[in-house]
Amino acid sequence: MSSFEFRPARPDDAAEVEDFNRRMAGSRQALSLAPPFRKIARRDDSPIRLERYFCFLQGHLRGGVAVKSLPFQVRDQSLEVANITYPVSEGLLDARFRGVGMAMMREVLRRHPRVYALGIGSLEENIARLLLAMGWRAFPVPFYFAVRRARPFLRQMRPLQRQAPARRLSHMAAALGLGDAGLATWNAGRRLLGVQREPPGVVVEAFDDWGDWADDLWQAARSEYSLVGLRSTSVLRCLYPQGHPQYRKVRISSDPRNTVGWAVYSAAQLQGHKYFGDLRLGALIDAFAAPRDAAATIAGTARALRDEQVDLWVANQMGDAWRDGFRRAGFVSWRTNFFLLLSPALQQLLETADETADETADRFFFLRGDGDGPLKLW
Amino acid sequence: MTPNEDLESRVRRVAADIFGLSPVQVRADSSPETIEAWDSIKHLELVLALEQEFDLAVDPDEIAEMQDIGRIVQLLSGR
Numbered sequence: 001m002s003s004f005e006f007r008p009a010r011p012d013d014a015a016e017v018e019d020f021n022r023r024m025a026g027s028r029q030a031l032s033l034a035p036p037f038r039k040i041a042r043r044d045d046s047p048i049r050l051e052r053y054f055c056f057l058q059g060h061l062r063g064g065v066a067v068k069s070l071p072f073q074v075r076d077q078s079l080e081v082a083n084i085t086y087p088v089s090e091g092l093l094d095a096r097f098r099g100v101g102m103a104m105m106r107e108v109l110r111r112h113p114r115v116y117a118l119g120i121g122s123l124e125e126n127i128a129r130l131l132l133a134m135g136w137r138a139f140p141v142p143f144y145f146a147v148r149r150a151r152p153f154l155r156q157m158r159p160l161q162r163q164a165p166a167r168r169l170s171h172m173a174a175a176l177g178l179g180d181a182g183l184a185t186w187n188a189g190r191r192l193l194g195v196q197r198e199p200p201g202v203v204v205e206a207f208d209d210w211g212d213w214a215d216d217l218w219q220a221a222r223s224e225y226s227l228v229g230l231r232s233t234s235v236l237r238c239l240y241p242q243g244h245p246q247y248r249k250v251r252i253s254s255d256p257r258n259t260v261g262w263a264v265y266s267a268a269q270l271q272g273h274k275y276f277g278d279l280r281l282g283a284l285i286d287a288f289a290a291p292r293d294a295a296a297t298i299a300g301t302a303r304a305l306r307d308e309q310v311d312l313w314v315a316n317q318m319g320d321a322w323r324d325g326f327r328r329a330g331f332v333s334w335r336t337n338f339f340l341l342l343s344p345a346l347q348q349l350l351e352t353a354d355e356t357a358d359e360t361a362d363r364f365f366f367l368r369g370d371g372d373g374p375l376k377l378w
Numbered sequence: 379m380t381p382n383e384d385l386e387s388r389v390r391r392v393a394a395d396i397f398g399l400s401p402v403q404v405r406a407d408s409s410p411e412t413i414e415a416w417d418s419i420k421h422l423e424l425v426l427a428l429e430q431e432f433d434l435a436v437d438p439d440e441i442a443e444m445q446d447i448g449r450i451v452q453l454l455s456g457r
Contacts, residue, residue, distance in 0.1 A: 004439025057442050091418055095410030096445050098421045103438035110438075126418060133422045 005056040006107040009033055009064065013054060016061035020090065029088040036066035036085075037372065041241040045234055047071055055089075055104045063089040063100045065108060067115075071230040073222045074114070074349050075360075081229070081346065082112035085119075085372045087127050101130055113345035118371035120339045128341065135344040139361050143336040144315045144326040146302070152279055152311040203253045204300040209242040213251070213259045221290035225319075226350060228365035231288045239369065240264045240286065247285070248308070252293070252300035261289030261297030264369065267308035282310035284317070286369030291321030298325035320362040340366050386451045392431050393447060396424045406448035428454070 014033060021030045035042075036052045048070045055063040065087040072081035089104065091097040108115060120128045123138055132138060147153045214233040222228060229235075240247045246268065252261040264286040270276050282305040289297040305313050315326065316338040323333070342350075342357065350357040390404040397404070397415045410416040416424075425436050425444070434457060436444075444450045 004437075004442045006438065055442075062442070089418075095416070097442070098410045098416065098418045099425070099441045099444050101418050102422045102425065103441040106438045106441065129419050130422060133419050 003058045004103060006053060006104060007056075009052040009054045013061065016054075016056075020061045023090065024088075024093060027093055029092060031061065031064045031088055037068055039244075040068075041238045043234075043238055046238045047230065047232075047235060048238055053104075053108070055100055055107070057097065057100065062097050063087070063091070063104050065104060067108065067112060069112060070235060072114075073225060073228050073230070074346070075226055075352075076223065077349070078230075079114060079349070082108075082115040083371065084108060084112075084115055084117050092126065101126070102134070105130065105134060109343060109345075113343065114349065115343045116346060117341040118339075118366060119368075120341065121337050123339060128339070131341050136341045137347050137357060139318070139340045139342070139364065140336050141316045141318050141338040141340050141366055142323060143334050143338060144317070144331040145334060146313045146329070146331045147311070148282075148306070148313065149311045155277075201254050202296050202300045202303070203255070204303050205251045205253065206304065207249050207251050210236045210240075210249075214262065217259055217262070217288060221288065221293075224290050224363070225365040226360040226363040227346075229370050231286075248304070250301060250304045252289070252297045254296070260293035261287065261300070263287040263297060263301040263304075265301060265305065267305065267310050276312065279311045280309065282308055282313040284313070284315035284367065286367050287317075288365075291319065291363075294319070294321040295325035295328050298322065298329045298331075302329040302331075316368050318361070318364045318366045338368075340364065385455055386447075388431060389428070389447060389451050389454065392427050393424060393450075396420055396427055404447060406451070407446055409446035432457075 011033060017031050017033055024030055031054070033052075035050065037050050040048060040050065042050075048068065051067045051069075053065050053067065054061055055065075066085045067082050068085070069080050069082040071078050074081065087101065087104065089097065089101040091100045117127070117131060117136075118141070120138075122128065123132070128138065210233045212233060214231065214236055218231050218233075222231075240249060246266050247264050248267060249264050250262065251259055252263070253259050263284060265282060265284050267280065267282045269278075269280050271278055273279070273281075284301060287297055287301065302313070313331070315331065316336065317326070318340065326333070347357040350360050386406070387401070390401045393399075393408070394401040394404045397413050397420060399413070399415075404413075410421070421441075421444070425441055428450070429436055432454060434454075440453050443453060
């Protein structure tokens with residue numbers, strides 16, 4: 001009998017989980033028996049499958065991974081695509097188990113050949129290096145931000161506080177009001193040059209429950225992207241359920257009968273965040289629109305975020321049309337540590353006689369919601 | 379030269395190439411604990427190189443069990 005076992009987690013694994021986590025204490029890696037992707041609502045009609053797998057070697061738990069699967073539009077096909085998150089391996093700490101990570105990923109690929117990873121943090125992370133060595137391909141997911149209130153930004157952004165000279169300068173600028181003045185001048189200049197402008201006729205409406213209009217929008221716009229996760233009404237009711245305390249939802253229309261886009265965002269007061277300190281942070285979690293309506297959708301969302309009194313807005317999103325929308329709404333692009341990695345089988349589906357997977361990447365549609373969700377804001 | 383010695387020599391040669399060592403530096407008890415370069419990425423590269431050398435596909439359980447050169451030889455000799 002094989003000494004290696006890769007299978008769904010079970011309640012009677014509790015003792016092994018406890019032993020594993022004790023051995024891994026001090027690392028940032030731990031396993032859990034809690035349902036994966038807890039923010040996602042479980043419903044009978046959900047097309048989303050959520051699984052937690054464990055990896056055993058000679059009867060002892062040595063690693064695990066969570067997998068979320070749902071239909072994707074892959075060029076002109078609707079296919080199930082999986083997302084792996086939280087891969088954990090004891091090989092990180094114990095050299096005897098160096099092979100567990102690769103063995104685990106091969107098992108994942110056997111079950112879910114069309115699979116992606118999103119986030120990662122850096123291509124130097126062990127998991128990224130392993131996947132790239134296995135033939136996966138990495139694509140950066142651009143990072144966008146917009147400062148709304150300069151004084152708290154200058155005082156709270158952790159990267160500005162790490163070096164004494166930068167810390168003194170930023171605090172001085174905050175105290176003198178130079179940040180706010182500079183920000184106002186910056187925004188006015190961009191509007192004057194026509195770089196920052198809101199498309200005309202944008203109507204923004206807050207809502208809580210998803211309607212059939214989400215299905216209509218999905219059907220109308222999905223084929224304009226080469227790779228995009230299903231955003232039907234039934235999926236969205238699971239991902240961003242009614243009454244969720246942290247998710248805000250807005251619908252963007254050009255007239256009351258014509259929804260052109262939607263967005264889900266959060267606005268949270270942080271405390272001691274490693275990057276954002278005590279800022280009130282707005283984060284775009286998910287959205288959808290046809291490329292031609294990206295600017296209107298971002299503009300409408302930005303308007304809603306202004307009402308939330310946030311200090312800083314952030315987003316990660318792929319897509320050329322969306323890059324223009326962020327720019328026009330006053331967002332600035334910055335270097336990203338957020339990456340999309342695609343398995344070889346998924347890359348192959350994206351290639352045609354005329355276009356490689358790389359060349360179609362400007363029509364990928366991915367945001368944070370396609371991974372494990374929002375920044376850890378609460 | 380027995381079939382297993384021949385197999386072991388081939389495994390040591392492949393491993394030496396992956397880890398940037400001479401074959402004499404790779405012994406049956408060589409493992410990630412004794413070869414500094416043997417991290418998870420090198421383990422992956424070793425598996426892929428062995429698959430190419432011996433024209434076979436390594437099963438996930440074998441990947442996880444390849445904890446030292448001797449064990450690798452043992453696993454491959456059983457194929």
